[in-house]
Amino acid sequence: MARRSLPLLKHLLSSSSSSSTTPTLSRSVTYMPRPGDGAPRPVTLIPGDGIGPLVTNAVEQVMEAMHAPVYFEKYEVHGDMMRVPSEVMESIKKNKVCLKGGLTTPMGGGVSSLNVQLRKELDLYASLVNCFNLQGLPTRHQNVDIVVVRENTEGEYAGLEHEVVPGVVESLKVITKFCSERIAKYAFEYAYLNNRKQVTAVHKANIMKLADGLFLESCREVATKYPGIKYNEIIVDNCCMQLVSKPEQFDVMVTPNLYGNLVANTAAGIAGGTGVMPGGNVGADHAIFEQGASAGNVGNENLLEQKTANPVALLLSSAMMLRHLQFPSFADRLETAVKLPPLSLKHLQAKRWSDSVFAAVMKPNLYHNIVEVMATFQGNRI
Amino acid sequence: MPRPGDGTPRAVTLIPGDGIGPLVTNAVEQVMQAMHAPLYFEKYEVHGDMNRIPAEVIESIKKNKVCLKGGLRTPVGGGVSSLNVSLRKELDLYASLVNCFNLPGLPTRHENVDIVVIRENTEGEYAGLEHEVVPGVVESLKVITKFCSERIAKYAFEYAYLNNRKTVTAVHKANIMKLADGLFLESCREVAKKYPSIKYTEIIVDNCCMQLVSKPEQFDVMVTPNLYGNLVANTAAGIAGGTGVMPGGNVGADYAVFEQGASAGNVGKEKMVERKKANPVALLLSSAMMLRHLQFPSFADRLETAVKRVISEGKCRTKDLGGDSTTQEVVDAVIAHLD
Numbered sequence: 001m002a003r004r005s006l007p008l009l010k011h012l013l014s015s016s017s018s019s020s021t022t023p024t025l026s027r028s029v030t031y032m033p034r035p036g037d038g039a040p041r042p043v044t045l046i047p048g049d050g051i052g053p054l055v056t057n058a059v060e061q062v063m064e065a066m067h068a069p070v071y072f073e074k075y076e077v078h079g080d081m082m083r084v085p086s087e088v089m090e091s092i093k094k095n096k097v098c099l100k101g102g103l104t105t106p107m108g109g110g111v112s113s114l115n116v117q118l119r120k121e122l123d124l125y126a127s128l129v130n131c132f133n134l135q136g137l138p139t140r141h142q143n144v145d146i147v148v149v150r151e152n153t154e155g156e157y158a159g160l161e162h163e164v165v166p167g168v169v170e171s172l173k174v175i176t177k178f179c180s181e182r183i184a185k186y187a188f189e190y191a192y193l194n195n196r197k198q199v200t201a202v203h204k205a206n207i208m209k210l211a212d213g214l215f216l217e218s219c220r221e222v223a224t225k226y227p228g229i230k231y232n233e234i235i236v237d238n239c240c241m242q243l244v245s246k247p248e249q250f251d252v253m254v255t256p257n258l259y260g261n262l263v264a265n266t267a268a269g270i271a272g273g274t275g276v277m278p279g280g281n282v283g284a285d286h287a288i289f290e291q292g293a294s295a296g297n298v299g300n301e302n303l304l305e306q307k308t309a310n311p312v313a314l315l316l317s318s319a320m321m322l323r324h325l326q327f328p329s330f331a332d333r334l335e336t337a338v339k340l341p342p343l344s345l346k347h348l349q350a351k352r353w354s355d356s357v358f359a360a361v362m363k364p365n366l367y368h369n370i371v372e373v374m375a376t377f378q379g380n381r382i
Numbered sequence: 383m384p385r386p387g388d389g390t391p392r393a394v395t396l397i398p399g400d401g402i403g404p405l406v407t408n409a410v411e412q413v414m415q416a417m418h419a420p421l422y423f424e425k426y427e428v429h430g431d432m433n434r435i436p437a438e439v440i441e442s443i444k445k446n447k448v449c450l451k452g453g454l455r456t457p458v459g460g461g462v463s464s465l466n467v468s469l470r471k472e473l474d475l476y477a478s479l480v481n482c483f484n485l486p487g488l489p490t491r492h493e494n495v496d497i498v499v500i501r502e503n504t505e506g507e508y509a510g511l512e513h514e515v516v517p518g519v520v521e522s523l524k525v526i527t528k529f530c531s532e533r534i535a536k537y538a539f540e541y542a543y544l545n546n547r548k549t550v551t552a553v554h555k556a557n558i559m560k561l562a563d564g565l566f567l568e569s570c571r572e573v574a575k576k577y578p579s580i581k582y583t584e585i586i587v588d589n590c591c592m593q594l595v596s597k598p599e600q601f602d603v604m605v606t607p608n609l610y611g612n613l614v615a616n617t618a619a620g621i622a623g624g625t626g627v628m629p630g631g632n633v634g635a636d637y638a639v640f641e642q643g644a645s646a647g648n649v650g651k652e653k654m655v656e657r658k659k660a661n662p663v664a665l666l667l668s669s670a671m672m673l674r675h676l677q678f679p680s681f682a683d684r685l686e687t688a689v690k691r692v693i694s695e696g697k698c699r700t701k702d703l704g705g706d707s708t709t710q711e712v713v714d715a716v717i718a719h720l721d
Binding site: 113116140141156157159161162163166167168169170171172173174175176177178204206207208209210211214236237238240241242243244245258259261262264265266268269270273274 | 456464467491492507508510512513514517518519520521522523524525526527528529555557558559560561562565587588589591592593594595596609610612613615616617619620621624625
């Protein structure tokens with residue numbers, strides 16, 4: 001085993017020193033914890049429906065293997081319940097952080113989406129999806145690094161519709177200054193704190209003059225307070241076209257609810273698919289981390305039976321969660337392990353996806369366990 | 383076999399529009415002259431900052447029943463409503479059609495794209511019914527009616543039937559907007575039953591966007607409400623080569639207006655107007671669609687063949703296709719290829 005892995009080991013070490021594509025730990029200053037920081041933090045876990053339990057189980061296994069100082073309080077919630085049970089809400093309000101899989105939303109008719117209900121009750125007004133090219137994953141578009149910040153509470157998804165007369169339905173799209181302002185503030189703050197250069201507002205104010213006009217005004221006001229960040233606006237249909245032809249021009253995008261949904265999914269699609277993009281919903285007090293784009297997606301029956309659902313999105317989202325909980329070194333280890341180039345390429349083409357990912361990611365410390373990592377995916381007949 | 387009198391020239395209303403509009407409509411006029419096509423244009427000046435379309439223009443379109451137009455600039459925010467939209471509403475052009483396909487010789491990241499997006503043009507999110515409830519709170523109405531949903535579904539299936547298309551996909555977001563998009567879906571399903579030979583599927587709009595950028599070959603004809611149609615059409619146009627080459631038009635029961643396919647309100651940038659480098663291909667292909675609509679199929683074929691030959695040769699291309707030619711050069715190349 002060692003003899004076979006030695007040339008691979010040499011190759012990896014030599015390529016990592018020559019190429020700049022190997023992810024390296026960026027934290028050079030030692031992080032000094034305060035006493036009691038290592039105490040395990042509780043996190044609410046909602047497995048959800050469909051492939052949800054499968055991928056959240058993946059996260060649990062990886063967290064255990066890393067000995068991360070989090071423990072999960074699991075709650076069963078299913079998409080066909082009328083509302084989220086009160087004990088789940090209590091738990092999230094106590095822990096302030098939640099990780100969840102998708103909840104099936106029945107189409108048409110009475111029950112409203114539980115994903116949306118959860119976001120409204122906890123007032124998680126910002127939904128963030130980070131779409132970027134992963135090393136080793138071939139896509140048609142290169143140099144993609146887009147963060148889509150989407151208003152999560154109002155707009156077209158307010159859910160206020162009624163049937164005026166049989167055959168005529170009115171659906172209200174509500175835009176308020178309050179919500180537009182806070183999402184714009186969040187987007188600019190995010191750009192400022194993460195050293196991003198540009199914020200683009202996506203709108204359709206040439207047609208919906210008052211509604212999107214109000215959104216634009218709020219964005220412009222907030223933009224004046226951040227002179228170091230470039231601000232521009234783009235009409236949503238032109239935006240879609242630019243996304244598929246020249247995605248490298250976009251950096252941070254702030255959008256109302258509906259456009260954000262479509263733009264996030266398009267951006268996720270060009271960068272590798274919704275199975276690998278991390279994301280989360282953030283409010284003033286709480287945060288819920290879930291698969292980035294298409295968060296309500298629970299997969300189809302096939303994926304469930306063959307157990308080949310992609311856990312990468314949820315793993316990267318849990319890395320975001322670890323950072324949110326102030327455990328940056330664990331987050332770095334997890335991200336490095338997931339992004340490791342041989343892992344990304346070979347394992348994303350593997351049939352027994354989930355198992356092989358566990359095997360490789362379970363040894364997340366690149367520099368100490370590199371031989372085991374090599375042996376692991378050598379041993380898996382891919 | 384033409385009937386006597388079929389060769390008499392037909393009148394077509396022409397609205398050059400703003401920005402690059404006059405440039406590209408001029409291109410069409412030149413090509414039509416070179417082909418000796420049996421039609422003549424009645425030109426009318428309309429600009430985006432007018433309050434409404436002048437009455438004589440509407441009269442002319444109602445008389446001729448066919449119109450070709452460039453883009454009309456829509457001011458962003460505030461009072462004036464879009465003239466493109468008000469034209470469609472007045473003439474009740476309820477179906478907007480964009481045909482997105484790979485042109486041979488034009489390299490794109492996606493292959494095997496041949497999508498027709500049929501978009502409801504009159505209601506939905508673009509009804510323009512908004513008001514400020516209190517300062518800082520705006521409500522915008524999205525209206526979906528059974529009547530409009532049914533006729534757009536019928537149009538889509540009829541189009542698929544007459545053009546030998548295999549699949550019609552309805553794009554919706556009925557898991558969130560249950561009543562509104564649910565009504566749209568119901569209408570589509572009812573109409574689908576009458577066309578058993580055409581496959582009917584439904585797809586949620588965010589998944590649709592993702593599938594468009596990863597596996598566009600799975601889509602054939604797509605029928606959508608107003609807003610999703612706008613975004614899906616632009617995305618599909620983008621993956622197939624850009625909005626500068628996709629033909630399209632707006633069709634109603636009595637009238638038809640042909641214009642650049644996706645992003646029809648786009649009037650281009652100042653630089654393009656100055657340097658005269660706008661891409662006329664979209665409007666040329668749209669005018670070919672118009673020739674077919676006027677029952678002049680052989681002229682339409684000649685025009686399309688010439689345009690496709692110019693693109694595939696690759697010598698004369700405007701900036702958005704990777705070349706550096708001016709509009710006039712492309713037009714000359716197309717005229718040279720007419721046989």
